[in-house]
Amino acid sequence: MTDASTPLLRVTDVCKSYGEHEVLKNVSFSVAKGEVLVLLGPSGSGKSTLIRCLNGLEDIQSGSIEFEGNTISGRKEKDWRELRTRIGMVFQSYDLFPNLTVAQNICLGPLKVQKRDRHEVEQQMNSLLDEVQLSEYRNSYPRELSGGQKQRIAIVRALAMNPDVMLFDEVTASLDPEMVREVLELMLGLARQKMTMIVVTHEMEFARRVADNVLFLENGVVVEQQTGEEFFDCPSTERAQAFLHSMSPIDSVD
Amino acid sequence: MAPLLVESAASGAQVLFLGDNFSRLLGGLGTSLAISGLALLIGLPLGILLGSLRIVDNWVLRGILRVYLEFFRIVPTLVVLFLFYYILPREMGIQIDGKTIAVIAFALWVAAEISDVVRSGLISVPDHQIETGKALGMSGFQLLWYVRLPQSINLMIPAVLNLATRVVKTTSLLLLISVIDVVTVGQQIMETNRMAHPDAAFWVYGFIFLLYFIVCWPLSMIAKALEKRAKERNRD
Numbered sequence: 001m002t003d004a005s006t007p008l009l010r011v012t013d014v015c016k017s018y019g020e021h022e023v024l025k026n027v028s029f030s031v032a033k034g035e036v037l038v039l040l041g042p043s044g045s046g047k048s049t050l051i052r053c054l055n056g057l058e059d060i061q062s063g064s065i066e067f068e069g070n071t072i073s074g075r076k077e078k079d080w081r082e083l084r085t086r087i088g089m090v091f092q093s094y095d096l097f098p099n100l101t102v103a104q105n106i107c108l109g110p111l112k113v114q115k116r117d118r119h120e121v122e123q124q125m126n127s128l129l130d131e132v133q134l135s136e137y138r139n140s141y142p143r144e145l146s147g148g149q150k151q152r153i154a155i156v157r158a159l160a161m162n163p164d165v166m167l168f169d170e171v172t173a174s175l176d177p178e179m180v181r182e183v184l185e186l187m188l189g190l191a192r193q194k195m196t197m198i199v200v201t202h203e204m205e206f207a208r209r210v211a212d213n214v215l216f217l218e219n220g221v222v223v224e225q226q227t228g229e230e231f232f233d234c235p236s237t238e239r240a241q242a243f244l245h246s247m248s249p250i251d252s253v254d
Numbered sequence: 255m256a257p258l259l260v261e262s263a264a265s266g267a268q269v270l271f272l273g274d275n276f277s278r279l280l281g282g283l284g285t286s287l288a289i290s291g292l293a294l295l296i297g298l299p300l301g302i303l304l305g306s307l308r309i310v311d312n313w314v315l316r317g318i319l320r321v322y323l324e325f326f327r328i329v330p331t332l333v334v335l336f337l338f339y340y341i342l343p344r345e346m347g348i349q350i351d352g353k354t355i356a357v358i359a360f361a362l363w364v365a366a367e368i369s370d371v372v373r374s375g376l377i378s379v380p381d382h383q384i385e386t387g388k389a390l391g392m393s394g395f396q397l398l399w400y401v402r403l404p405q406s407i408n409l410m411i412p413a414v415l416n417l418a419t420r421v422v423k424t425t426s427l428l429l430l431i432s433v434i435d436v437v438t439v440g441q442q443i444m445e446t447n448r449m450a451h452p453d454a455a456f457w458v459y460g461f462i463f464l465l466y467f468i469v470c471w472p473l474s475m476i477a478k479a480l481e482k483r484a485k486e487r488n489r490d
Contacts, residue, residue, distance in 0.1 A: 057385055078393075085391035095386040099404045108400060109390035161390065 006069045008033045008165055008196055009054065014063035014073075016049060016220075023049045024220045026063070031165070031213075034194040038207045038228065041217035042243060047200045050217070051167050054198065055087045056080035068164075085114055088158030088166040092173045094150040096142040096157070102129075103138040106157045114161065121160070128156045132186055148179030152186055165196040172203060204247045208232045216240050266453040270461055275443050279458075282436035283465050286425035289353060289433070293360030294418055300361065301368025306398055308373040319369060326366035332427050334359050339431040352433040360421055371413040375406030408485050415477035419470040436462055 007030035016024040023046045031037050039047040052058045054065065056072070065073040072083055096105050103125060110121040129135045132152045142150055151171055158166060168187065172180045184206045191197060191210050201207055207214070211228030216239070224231065224240045235241050270276055308319050326334065338359045343349055350358075379402045387401040429438040440458040447454045 055389060057388065081388075081391050081393060083391075084389055087389075089389040091382065091386065091389075093382050095382045097383065097386075097401065097405070109392075112396060112400060113391045113393075158389075 007031055007066075008035075008068060009198075010066040010069075011054070012064045012066070014050075014053065014060050014065065016046075016053060016058065016060045022220055024053070024060070027217070027220070027222055028063075029215050029222070029225060031196060031198060033164075033196055036191045036197045036199065036210050036212045038211035038214050039198065039200045039217060040207060040214055040231075040243070041223075044219075045217040046220040047217055048169050051089075051169050051198060051200050054167055055084050055089050057089075085109070085161055086164045088161055088163035090151070090154050090158050090166070090168050090171050092170045094142075094147070094154045096150055096154055098142050101139050101141055102134070102145070102153050105142070105153065106160050109157065109161050125156075125160055128159055131189075132156055146179060147175045148182045151175060151179075151183045155183070155186060155190075159190075165198065166190065168197065168199045168201070170200050170202065172201065202247070204232075204244070216243065218243075266451050266457045269443060269447050269451045269454040270457055272443075272447070278439050278443070279436060279461065279465070282434060282439035283469075285353070285433065286422065286428070286435045287469065289356045289360065289428065289435075290418070290421045290425055292357045293364050293421055296357070296361035297364025298368055298414070300365035302372050302403075304365055304369035305372025305376065308369060309376050310394075323366045323370055326363045331359075331363060331424050332430065334363060335427060335431050352428070352431045355431060356425070356428050356433055360424070364417065364421060367417050368414065371410050371417070372406075375409040376402045378409060379405045408481055411480045412477045415473050415480075419473050422469055422473075423466065436465060 010030040012028050014024055014027045015022065027046075027050060029037070039050065041047050049058055053060050053073075056075075056077075060073055063073070064071050067083060067087075072079070075083075096102075097108070100108065103122075106125045106128070107118075107121050110116045110124075111118060125138075126135065129138055132155075134149060134152060134156075137145060137149065137153075142153070145153065155166075155171070171187075172183050175183065180203065184203060187197070187199070188206070188210055197210075199207070199210065208228065211231070214224070214226050214228050214231040215222060216224040216226075216231065216235075216237075218239055224235060224237045226236070230236075231240065232244070235244055270279070304319055304322070308316055310316070329337075335356065338355045339352060376398070383401055383405065384397060387397045392400065425435050426437045428435040429441070440462050444454050444458055
């Protein structure tokens with residue numbers, strides 16, 4: 001059972017290491033329903049690893065991850081499978097299935113994994129495709145799409161599962177600059193619709209606009225945990241200040 | 255000189271059409287093809303199953319399947335045939351006819367080779383794709399069926415059709431376990447006509463060559479065409 005006070009996702013003292021190398025050290029945070037949490041930090045700070053732990057693609061050595069108050073870390077692969085239908089994830093490299101059309105890509109999970117009714121799934125797909133203005137591509141193959149279009153379809157594919165939370169792992173990092181905007185606008189739209197989101201990104205303007213809360217990581221440690229506004233306007237740690245400075249546009253440097 | 259040569263060549267060629275020789279040769283080819291076809295029909299699904307099991311995270315299972323593959327790789331096909339035809343029935347006291355033996359032995363051989371083709375195809379699918387499937391909540395079987403297999407089939411098809419031509423060609427060994435295949439028929443025809451047409455061998459073997467070519471060449475052409483199509487479809 002969950003009540004309003006239980007966060008959708010709670011991460012407590014999570015440690016993760018590859019052999020001797022510690023990637024995450026005692027990371028704790030929680031995400032409420034409808035909240036957008038942005039993970040920031042320099043490359044190699046553990047952001048991507050952290051987000052991958054949240055849907056069981058990486059295992060953790062200690063600590064716990066709770067979903068709706070139930071501990072999900074350390075569960076069997078089979079339990080994770082169930083959960084992953086409720087935790088949508090979009091990757092940097094889009095990873096549409098190249099052998100399937102756009103429509104087949106979107107419907108595969110809902111039809112085969114969730115075993116939902118085809119008619120209902122197709123209706124949902126049509127309205128999702130309408131929303132992202134890609135309806136005309138429903139029978140195209142991924143190779144016929146631009147990077148930005150592919151990534152938007154990948155987001156639609158994850159949304160078609162009706163997830164409770166969406167994880168975005170640097171989804172614009174491998175896009176050409178002119179295609180970044182269309183993807184970020186789609187994500188802003190989702191945030192406005194109160195989708196719970198955890199976002200790893202290097203797009204600072206976007207992060208500032210979308211973030212309810214920010215988690216700033218460095219070397220696997222949470223350095224700063226703030227509301228979005230506070231983090232961007234008056235970061236309390238020197239590390240975060242330096243990071244924000246290094247990410248700021250060149251013309252603002254005096 | 256010249257007319258004589260033509261005459262003898264013509265007479266050698268005649269052998270092919272003497273009596274029911276022609277239809278006997280085709281019948282022999284039919285036997286070879288039926289045995290190859292059945293062996294592939296049984297061996298392919300079995301090989302796909304074994305190949306899929308070879309990427310499962312269980313080293314005992316993987317080890318056993320590896321030994322199975324290596325057995326059929328190392329032991330010559332002829333020895334496998336003899337093993338099944340002469341030794342097993344005697345040891346186990348069952349009588350099975352040569353054709354059935356051939357189908358079983360070839361099917362097991364095909365399964366072994368296919369399992370390796372399938373395995374290397376499956377592991378060639380990028381990890382990203384597998385993770386994407388996992389993120390959609392797919393089970394191991396669903397990952398195999400909807401992600402790994404469709405994306406590696408372009409690598410498997412040419413190898414499978416290559417194997418098919420090898421199987422068809424290897425049926426020529428069947429005369430050694432008393433199956434009347436196309437080569438056996440050819441030898442019978444040569445024996446019968448040894449006195450009347452001493453040059454029959456050239457024509458009979460030439461004809462058998464042609465038959466094998468007619469069967470195997472389209473197979474490799476189809477392999478090429480399918481490979482090209484699958485490559486285009488799988489392009490990201």
